[in-house]
Amino acid sequence: MIEAENIIKSFGSLQVLKGISLDVKAGEVVSIVGPSGAGKTTLLQILGTLSKQDGGTVAINGIRTDKLVNNQLARFRNQHIGFVFQFHQLLPEFTALENVCIPGFIADRPRKEVEARAIELLDFLGVTDRMEHKPGELSGGEQQRVAVARALINDPEVILADEPSGNLDTENKKELHKLFIHLRDSFGKTLVIVTHDRELAGLADRIITLKDGRREG
Numbered sequence: 001m002i003e004a005e006n007i008i009k010s011f012g013s014l015q016v017l018k019g020i021s022l023d024v025k026a027g028e029v030v031s032i033v034g035p036s037g038a039g040k041t042t043l044l045q046i047l048g049t050l051s052k053q054d055g056g057t058v059a060i061n062g063i064r065t066d067k068l069v070n071n072q073l074a075r076f077r078n079q080h081i082g083f084v085f086q087f088h089q090l091l092p093e094f095t096a097l098e099n100v101c102i103p104g105f106i107a108d109r110p111r112k113e114v115e116a117r118a119i120e121l122l123d124f125l126g127v128t129d130r131m132e133h134k135p136g137e138l139s140g141g142e143q144q145r146v147a148v149a150r151a152l153i154n155d156p157e158v159i160l161a162d163e164p165s166g167n168l169d170t171e172n173k174k175e176l177h178k179l180f181i182h183l184r185d186s187f188g189k190t191l192v193i194v195t196h197d198r199e200l201a202g203l204a205d206r207i208i209t210l211k212d213g214r215r216e217g
Helices: 040-045 069-080 096-106 111-124 140-152 168-185 198-203
Strands: 001-013 013-025 030-035 057-062 081-085 157-160 190-194 207-209 214-216
Touching: 001 040, 013 040, 013 057, 013 214, 030 040, 030 168, 030 198, 040 057, 040 157, 040 190, 069 081, 081 140, 096 111, 096 140, 111 140, 140 168, 157 168, 168 190, 168 198
Parallel strands: 030 190, 030 207, 081 157, 157 190
Antiparallel strands: 001 013, 001 057, 207 214
């Protein structure tokens, strides 16, 4: 599903990634762990086409994302990759329902279809009664569930999560951890999760450790 070969990335004179390769199978949950500054988030951003590597190749479902440009890249990202971030990245001026719908509208899907699917996802995630509320009126756990629904709205094959439980209390962390495994079991999603959370990392099918821009083991 995801194939990365010899990924290199520098910021000025600082080389952050020093030739990292990895393969993630379809339906697999993989955690990427390591100390701060190891290059975890940079790698995730490259896998998600949010950043471009200086060297190496990335393919998702057989498509070389490093060969895509401009609108092609944006379209591919919108249709094939869902993102969940530590601080949710919900737009404060829109309701929970509207936030979930936005990627579907960007994909030019019919409005009624997108809204119906958004309501289904919010119901599945247990926040239907909060769908008309704006992010500032939601708890951290509710915001993260809305963010997960947004990541799923276009039915992407891959979900990429960057410290998804880092801003949650213990109870909400546990619920989010269960949810990620449920996404794999019920929806067949492939998940790559960057985390410092040992419990979340331990739930993955496989753990990849980075240190000083290199893969260990």
